[in-house]
Each structure stands twice: as structure tokens, then as C-alpha cells.
Amino acid sequence: MKRRLEALLRARSGPLGRELALTPGALGRLPGRLAPESVARLVCGFCSTGCSLDVHLRDGAPVNLTPTRDYPVNLGMACPKGWEALTPLRSPDRATTPLLRAANGRQEPVDWPTALGAMTHRFREIQQRHGNASVAYLSTGQIVTEEMAYLGALAKFGMGMLHGDGNTRQCMATSVVAYKQSFGFDAPPYTYRDFEESDVIVLVGSNLCIAHPILWERICLNPRQPRIIVIDPRKTETAMAASDHFALRPKSDLALFTGLAQLLIERNWIDEPFVRAHTSGLDALAMHAREFPIERTSELSGLSTEQLGALAEAISRPGRRVSFWWTMGVNQSHEGVRVAQAIINLALLTGNLGRPGTGANSITGQCNAMGSRLFSNTTNLFGGRDFTNATHRDEVARALELPVETIPSTGSLAYDQIIESILARRIRGLWIVATNPAHSWINQLDLKDVLGRLDFLVVQDMYADTETAALAHLVLPAAAWGEKEGTFINSERRIGVVRQVARAPGQALSDFRIFQLVAEAWGCGELFRRWRTPEDVFQSLKRLSIGQPCDFSGIRDYATLEAAGGIQWPFPAGSELGESERRLFADGRFFHPDGKAKLICESPRPMPEATNAAFPFLLLTGRGSSSQWHTETRTKRSPVLARLSPREIYVELNPADARRLGIAPNQWVIVASRRAELSARAVLTHTVRAGHVFIPMHYAETNKLTFAAFDPYSRQPSYKACAVSLSLPSAT
Numbered sequence: 001m002k003r004r005l006e007a008l009l010r011a012r013s014g015p016l017g018r019e020l021a022l023t024p025g026a027l028g029r030l031p032g033r034l035a036p037e038s039v040a041r042l043v044c045g046f047c048s049t050g051c052s053l054d055v056h057l058r059d060g061a062p063v064n065l066t067p068t069r070d071y072p073v074n075l076g077m078a079c080p081k082g083w084e085a086l087t088p089l090r091s092p093d094r095a096t097t098p099l100l101r102a103a104n105g106r107q108e109p110v111d112w113p114t115a116l117g118a119m120t121h122r123f124r125e126i127q128q129r130h131g132n133a134s135v136a137y138l139s140t141g142q143i144v145t146e147e148m149a150y151l152g153a154l155a156k157f158g159m160g161m162l163h164g165d166g167n168t169r170q171c172m173a174t175s176v177v178a179y180k181q182s183f184g185f186d187a188p189p190y191t192y193r194d195f196e197e198s199d200v201i202v203l204v205g206s207n208l209c210i211a212h213p214i215l216w217e218r219i220c221l222n223p224r225q226p227r228i229i230v231i232d233p234r235k236t237e238t239a240m241a242a243s244d245h246f247a248l249r250p251k252s253d254l255a256l257f258t259g260l261a262q263l264l265i266e267r268n269w270i271d272e273p274f275v276r277a278h279t280s281g282l283d284a285l286a287m288h289a290r291e292f293p294i295e296r297t298s299e300l301s302g303l304s305t306e307q308l309g310a311l312a313e314a315i316s317r318p319g320r321r322v323s324f325w326w327t328m329g330v331n332q333s334h335e336g337v338r339v340a341q342a343i344i345n346l347a348l349l350t351g352n353l354g355r356p357g358t359g360a361n362s363i364t365g366q367c368n369a370m371g372s373r374l375f376s377n378t379t380n381l382f383g384g385r386d387f388t389n390a391t392h393r394d395e396v397a398r399a400l401e402l403p404v405e406t407i408p409s410t411g412s413l414a415y416d417q418i419i420e421s422i423l424a425r426r427i428r429g430l431w432i433v434a435t436n437p438a439h440s441w442i443n444q445l446d447l448k449d450v451l452g453r454l455d456f457l458v459v460q461d462m463y464a465d466t467e468t469a470a471l472a473h474l475v476l477p478a479a480a481w482g483e484k485e486g487t488f489i490n491s492e493r494r495i496g497v498v499r500q501v502a503r504a505p506g507q508a509l510s511d512f513r514i515f516q517l518v519a520e521a522w523g524c525g526e527l528f529r530r531w532r533t534p535e536d537v538f539q540s541l542k543r544l545s546i547g548q549p550c551d552f553s554g555i556r557d558y559a560t561l562e563a564a565g566g567i568q569w570p571f572p573a574g575s576e577l578g579e580s581e582r583r584l585f586a587d588g589r590f591f592h593p594d595g596k597a598k599l600i601c602e603s604p605r606p607m608p609e610a611t612n613a614a615f616p617f618l619l620l621t622g623r624g625s626s627s628q629w630h631t632e633t634r635t636k637r638s639p640v641l642a643r644l645s646p647r648e649i650y651v652e653l654n655p656a657d658a659r660r661l662g663i664a665p666n667q668w669v670i671v672a673s674r675r676a677e678l679s680a681r682a683v684l685t686h687t688v689r690a691g692h693v694f695i696p697m698h699y700a701e702t703n704k705l706t707f708a709a710f711d712p713y714s715r716q717p718s719y720k721a722c723a724v725s726l727s728l729p730s731a732t
């Protein structure tokens with residue numbers, strides 16, 4: 001292996017060979033494509049809203065930014081993270097050189113050739129001993145589509161890996177499976193203008209004001225005085241701002257929505273012509289829903305029969321445009337897929353699909369979760385295809401001009417199964433790119449132990465001090481958003497461009513460049529010879545989309561995207577640029593062969609870890625503030641953002657519970673689950689009900705407590721329900 005790399009360095013063949021041979025210092029100053037203008041336009045790299053930011057440059061360096069005024073998504077607005085997006089780039093804590101764990105156990109700086117040599121040598125050695133599938137990767141929804149496609153192709157077609165998953169499993173897997181089964185393709189149908197055109201907006205398990213503040217602003221632009229209904233066990237910021245808040249019992253959504261379907265059917269409040277023409281499965285759903293009469297539904301959901309009647313009436317009154325939106329309160333559940341489908345059923349039953357202001361709408365999380373859903377090559381083969389389908393493999397082989405034998409014919413293990421395989425020593429090498437599972441994964445303590453058992457762990461991140469990077473044998477320093485180019489796909493299927501406005505520090509390289517170098521070092525660079533730039537990959541992605549519902553082959557290039565203010569898929573060849581916003585299913589045709597959407601139902605199951613006398617509180621987790629992002633690797637580096645949210649971990653509890661337990665405001669308390677305990681400051685608030693507590697996910701300790709339960713269809717973790725106890729620290 002070493003000889004191969006040395007030969008490659010000596011040969012200096014092609015631009016990549018030359019790069020490998022460059023001195024480390026020179027690598028850091030690789031000629032990027034820095035935007036020459038005084039203003040460069042980039043889609044934000046935090047959340048899936050996909051706001052556009054104008055970065056102002058002086059002498060080729062970014063000085064500050066303003067939200068783009070004429071971009072159809074954010075209309076001149078940004079949240080605190082967007083305004084502060086440049087600060088995390090300039091942090092002195094950035095990873096600036098590869099780090100390799102030495103014999104003394106410490107991570108020591110090395111140059112790129114050494115790092116690449118170590119990675120390819122160790123991974124190959126593991127594969128030779130234990131088979132190709134003994135090395136796997138974990139990808140992300142936070143790098144540009146071109147990079148995640150490169151990683152997916154390199155790992156699976158070039159390096160022979162079979163298993164790869166990503167942090168979208170933690171986030172969007174439920175919506176993907178729900179849409180595929182109900183609509184025939186993973187296709188969120190809406191456009192953001194639907195927020196402005198609805199009469200009734202139903203937000204289920206979505207704290208829009210905190211998690212997608214600019215989408216909340218879009219609701220505020222609605223001139224129809226919409227009724228805003230929030231269904232969430234907590235009285236969130238969004239619930240407070242809404243017209244109605246229905247505080248259902250946690251994880252009773254499936255009973256609630258099935259009971260609502262029953263009310264609609266029994267009162268004949270359904271849009272029968274729409275249902276007959278465009279759906280299948282009504283009879284089975286009607287039979288099933290009979291088991292959820294209003295009294296039982298009330299008992300299960302904790303909502304009164306009057307509340308249920310009011311809800312059913314609100315979503316079914318003829319002539320009203322009703323839109324249903326959901327996020328993690330639905331997806332992160334032991335039965336999330338069926339809950340999402342129960343919401344989809346309500347939209348179908350009331351004919352609220354395909355028209356302005358309607359829809360069964362999953363709001364995505366990360367800036368490029370939608371890109372990852374289509375092009376990460378993890379669960380799905382490129383373009384929403386299936387690894388087990390020979391026709392699909394042929395299509396991909398043809399589009400990429402690859403030998404079809406390079407494409408595996410079996411799908412990947414899911415995230416939790418990859419972790420179990422590590423424990424069983426079937427997987428021994430792992431490459432983690434742009435995600436921090438040692439903080440964010442559901443059974444964090446187990447995961448840290450499991451990652452520690454790997455023969456070789458590579459972590460590729462913009463910071464070397466993340467909880468996951470600390471465990472790595474090899475850390476690869478990555479350039480960040482703003483230091484590279486490519487495209488993101490936002491929640492409403494809009495493809496937008498990210499440009500390079502800054503140079504990565506030290507020897508950090510774009511993920512794209514790192515993948516190219518790994519391909520060369522591995523010896524499979526020939527497969528990717530045509531992918532010299534991200535825009536080359538974009539042209540391949542266009543070809544991969546042809547014939548799929550997401551076809552965007554009509555977009556010429558990045559310049560077209562920039563001029564148009566982003567373009568939503570589908571946009572097949574020959575499409576005209578007209579309206580800047582488009583929704584799906586206007587023609588009532590879904591992606592199943594019969595053109596109909598499926599009404600799918602199933603009985604609710606009990607919550608996996610219920611409360612009991614020893615652990616009497618239910619722990620809910622989620623986003624804490626609009627200035628905190630996930631594991632805070634980025635947001636904590638901004639003094640402005642850091643000041644906008646508590647630095648110390650806190651637990652929200654109801655004042656009645658606090659009184660009973662003698663807990664004073666701001667006091668340190670111990671929160672314990674069956675797995676671990678932590679200390680947190682008590683915040684007394686009526687936003688959580690008695691018997692519930694809430695801890696934001698942004699603190700490193702939170703996931704020590706959570707219970708590893710998964711939806712059986714999507715294998716998404718159920719982060720939002722586990723049993724805990726509260727106590728005061730002992731005086732000693």
C-alpha cells in the first residue's frame with residue numbers, strides 16, 4: 001500500500017497526484033474558487049429552511065453578511081445562526097492538520113500523505129482479513145450533495161463497502177419511509193408559499209419558532225388570518241404563539257390521528273370524490289379506525305372529546321385550505337412511520353393535497369437532509385433507487401459510466417445495526433464524516449464504548465475537539481460551509497448553491513478534495529476521473545435523476561440555479577423557469593403504479609420505556625433555542641450565539657413537581673434514567689406539564705439518559721420519550 005502511495009507521489013500523474021505530492025503547507029493554500037465579486041450569494045449551512053445569505057467580501061475575504069432580500073425562501077430575513085454563520089469558520093479551534101493516534105495513545109499531527117497512507121493501509125488490512133463489509137461509513141445531511149454523492153460512490157463502488165448510513169437516520173428516516181409507502185416516492189409535496197396560503201395550519205411535534213424561525217415568519221406573512229393549531233405535549237414558543245394548543249399525551253399521536261380519521265369518516269366529513277379518485281385503502285382504514293371511537297381516543301390522547309370534535313371540524317370544513325406539518329415530535333418515535341402516515345391519511349381524507357395552502361408536509365432538519373435522502377447512496381441507491389433492483393443498478397451504472405458489478409446488490413444495514421455489528425466484531429473499521437454521534441446518538445454511553453472497540457476509526461470534521469473526534473485513530477481536517485462549493489436541497493425541494501468565500505485554515509481540505517485524495521490513495525481514482533469539480537458531480541446527479549420523480553435534468557448549471565434563486569425539483573429537461581414556487585400532486589397522480597396514494601394504518605403500541613414509581617418522569621428532548629445547533633460544535637464558537645442561550649445544562653420541570661420535591665429555581669438537580677445520571681439546573685416552567693421534564697439535546701450529557709428504542713420500519717431512534725427520576729444532590 002505504502003509503495004502504491006509512494007509511486008503515486010513519484011508519478012505525479014494528473015492533478016491529484018500532484019496535490020498529493022505537494023508539501024503540506026501548500027495543500028492548505030490550494031487554489032480555491034474564491035468568489036471574486038464583492039458580494040457572494042450562499043445558501044445557509046445550518047437548517048433545512050435554506051435561507052440565502054449575501055456574504056460581503058473585501059480584498060477577497062469575507063467581512064460580514066446580510067440575508068438576501070430577493071431570495072424566494074427568506075425574503076431578506078435570517079435567524080441568529082444565519083447572521084453569525086461566518087464566525088464558526090474563524091474559530092482558533094479549527095482542525096488544521098490531520099491527526100494520527102501514535103503508539104503513546106496521543107493524536108499527533110501528521111501530513112496528508114501519511115494520513116491517507118494510514119487510512120488506506122488500515123482499512124485494506126481490515127477488509128483483507130474480515131471481508132469488504134467489515135469497513136463501513138457514517139455520512140451526514142450537512143455537506144453539499146456533490147460531496148455526499150462522492151462519498152457514497154467512493155465507499156460503495158470504489159472501496160467495496162456494503163454498509164453506510166448517516167445522521168439523517170436520526171432525523172428524517174421516518175418521513176422517507178412514510179412518503180415512500182404512502183406516495184410511492186420520498187416526496188415532500190409542498191412549497192413554502194403554502195404557509196402563506198393556508199386557512200388552517202396544523203403543526204405536529206414541530207417547534208417552528210425555535211427550529212425553523214424563518215418558516216414561522218412565512219406564516220406571519222399569511223394574509224388569510226390562519227388558524228394555527230399546535231399539537232405538542234409542551235407549550236412551546238410555537239404553541240404560545242398559535243391559535244390553539246392541543247397538549248396531547250406524549251406518543252399518543254397514532255391514537256389521536258386514527259381517532260380523528262374515525263370522526264371524519266363517521267360524520268361523513270371526508271372529501272369522498274377525492275378519496276375515491278386518488279387513494280386506495282379506504283375500506284381497510286375505515287374498519288381499523290372504528291376501534292378508535294371518540295371516548296377511547298380521548299382517553300388515549302388526554303384530549304377532551306370537545307377538543308377532538310373541534311379539531312376534526314377545523315381540518316374538514318369544506319372550502320378551507322388545511323396544511324399539516326410535522327417534524328421530530330413525529331419522526332422520533334417508536335412508531336413514527338405510522339404516525340406520519342396517519343397525518344398523511346388526514347390530508348388525503350379531506351382532499352388537502354396538491355392545492356395551494358394544503359399538504360401533508362414533513363419539515364426537514366439539516367441544511368442538506370434532502371440531498372442526503374436522494375444522493376448519499378446509503379439506504380437508497382442514487383436518485384431514490386433501490387440497491388436490490390437490477391434495473392436500478394443498470395440505470396446508475398449507465399449514468400455514471402461504471403461497470404455495473406461495482407454496485408452492491410444488497411442494501412445497507414441501518415445505523416443501529418452498524419453499531420451492533422461493531423459490537424459483534426463484524427465491522428471493525430469506520431469512517432465518520434460531518435456528524436458527531438458520540439454526542440448525538442441515542443445510547444451514547446454504549447456508542448462511546450463501541451467506537452472504542454474499532455480497529456480503526458476515521459473522523460472527518462472541521463473541528464478536532466468533538467466528542468467523536470476525540471475517539472478517532474485518525475482525524476481528517478475538513479473545510480467548512482463557505483470554504484467550498486456545491487448545492488443543498490432544502491425542505492421544499494429547492495436546489496440552491498453554496499459558494500466559496502473563505503479559505504480553509506491550515507491544511508484543512510474540502511470534503512470533496514479529501515474524497516478525491518482517498519480515491520487516489522486507494523487506487524480507484526480512475527472510477528471518478530470525470531469528477532474533477534463539484535459541478536462535474538452536479539452534472540452526474542442530473543443524469544442520475546432522469547426518469548425519477550426528482551428529475552432535475554433541466555437545470556443547466558450552478559449559474560442557472562443562482563440566477564433563478566434556486567430551483568425546486570422536479571425540473572426535467574425542457575422545463576421553463578416560470579413560478580419560483582411549485583408544489584407536487586396538482587394533478588392528483590401519486591407515484592405508485594396505479595397513480596393513487598395509499599391510506600396506511602396500524603394499531604398503536606405502548607411506549608417502549610414507560611414511567612414507574614422509581615422513574616416517575618417522562619423525559620422529552622429537542623431543540624433549546626434558535627441560537628444553538630445540535631452538538632454545538634459550531635454555535636458555541638460564536639460569542640454572540642453563546643450568549644443567547646444557557647451554557648450550563650438545564651432541565652425544565654413543572655412548578656408543581658418542583659414544589660413537591662422541594663426543588664428551588666436554578667438549583668442543581670440530579671436527573672437519572674436506568675442508564676445514567678446527570679446534574680442539571682432546574683428551570684421551573686409551566687411549558688412542561690406535571691410528570692414531564694425537558695432537556696435540550698445540545699448538551700453533551702443529554703443522550704446518556706435516552707432509551708434506545710427504534711421505529712421498526714425506519715429504524716429512527718425514539719429520542720423523545722424515556723423514564724427518569726429527579727432528586728436533589730445529597731448534602732455530603
Ligand SMILES: Nc1nc2c(c(=O)[nH]1)N[C@H]1C(S)=C(S)[C@@H](COP(=O)(O)OP(=O)(O)OC[C@H]3O[C@@H](n4cnc5c(=O)[nH]c(N)nc54)[C@H](O)[C@@H]3O)O[C@H]1N2
Nearest residue numbers: 205206207211250251327328329365366622623626629630
Ligand atoms: N435552532 C436550531 N434549529 C434547528 C436545529 C437545531 O439544532 N437548532 N436542528 C435542525 C434539525 S436537524 C431538525 S431535525 C429540526 C427539528 O425541529 P423540531 O422537530 O421542531 O424540534 P424538536 O425540538 O426536536 O421537536 C419538536 C417538538 O416535538 C415535541 N414532541 C415530543 N414528543 C412528542 C410527541 O409524542 N408527540 C408530539 N406531537 N410532539 C412531541 C417536543 O415537545 C418538541 O417541542 O430542527 C432544525 N432546526
Ligand SMILES: Nc1nc2c(c(=O)[nH]1)N[C@H]1C(S)=C(S)[C@@H](COP(=O)(O)OP(=O)(O)OC[C@H]3O[C@@H](n4cnc5c(=O)[nH]c(N)nc54)[C@H](O)[C@@H]3O)O[C@H]1N2
Nearest residue numbers: 167171434435436440460461462478621630631633697719
Ligand atoms: N436527545 C436527542 N438527541 C438527538 C436529537 C433530539 O431531538 N434529541 N435530534 C437528532 C437529530 S434530528 C439530528 S439531525 C442529530 C444531529 O446530530 P449530529 O449530526 O451529530 O450533530 P452536529 O452537531 O450537527 O454534527 C455535525 C458535525 O459535522 C461537523 N461539520 C460541520 N460542517 C462540516 C463540513 O462541511 N465537513 C465536515 N467534514 N464536518 C463538518 C461539525 O463540526 C459537527 O461535528 O442529532 C440527533 N440527536
Ligand code: SF4
Nearest residue numbers: 044046047051079082
Ligand atoms: S432559519 Fe435556518 S437556513 Fe435560515 S438563517 Fe436560520 S439556520 Fe440558516
Ligand SMILES: [Mo]
Nearest residue numbers: 170171365366
Ligand atoms: Mo435533524
